[in-house]
Amino acid sequence: AKSDEKEHQIEFSGLVDDLDLVFSRYIRHKNADENKMVNCYTCPAIEPVTMIQNGHYISRQHMYLRWDERNCRPQCDICNEKKRGNLAIYKKNLENESPGITDILLEESRMVYKWSREELKSLIGEYSRKLKLLQK
Numbered sequence: 001a002k003s004d005e006k007e008h009q010i011e012f013s014g015l016v017d018d019l020d021l022v023f024s025r026y027i028r029h030k031n032a033d034e035n036k037m038v039n040c041y042t043c044p045a046i047e048p049v050t051m052i053q054n055g056h057y058i059s060r061q062h063m064y065l066r067w068d069e070r071n072c073r074p075q076c077d078i079c080n081e082k083k084r085g086n087l088a089i090y091k092k093n094l095e096n097e098s099p100g101i102t103d104i105l106l107e108e109s110r111m112v113y114k115w116s117r118e119e120l121k122s123l124i125g126e127y128s129r130k131l132k133l134l135q136k
Contacts, residue, residue: 008117015120022127023067024054029134031074041073041093042086055080057090058105064113067123070098071105 028049032038038052039045055075058065065071073093079086091102 012117012120015117015124016115019067019120019124019127020060022124022131023072026127026131026134027054027069027072028052028074029131032134038074040076040079042075042079042083042089045076045078047076051077053077053080055085055090057085057087057094057102058109059085062109063115064111065105065109067127068105068108070101 028038029036032049036049037046038049040047040052041055052074053076054072056066057071057073060066073090075086075090079089094101094105
């Protein structure tokens with residue numbers, strides 16, 4: 001049963017990786033212009049859809065919000081990595097779009113949520129379909 005458990009863990013982390021990839025591509029393409037260029041959400045940078053990253057307002061370690069579109073926007077690597085999300089500007093921009101959203105996300109980030117493999121597979125399917133529609 002021990003190796004069974006390990007296989008399940010490997011399959012689960014594989015699904016997380018697959019979903020991270022398709023969700024990130026979706027967020028980046030959803031915000032791209034007709035030339036596949038994307039504005040960073042937190043600075044004036046404009047980058048190709050392949051170079052921009054999927055930034056999270058609430059860190060991706062909070063699994064409940066990891067694949068939540070309300071929590072994710074495209075960011076350049078400097079804002080996302082070096083400035084650790086450039087969160088003051090991220091917060092201001094989210095609040096301008098949707099007043100009160102950052103408090104809601106903060107509240108929801110406290111929820112402990114364990115995704116099932118079925119849920120992950122379903123989200124991979126959903127975001128793969130959404131991505132295909134954007135790429136038409």
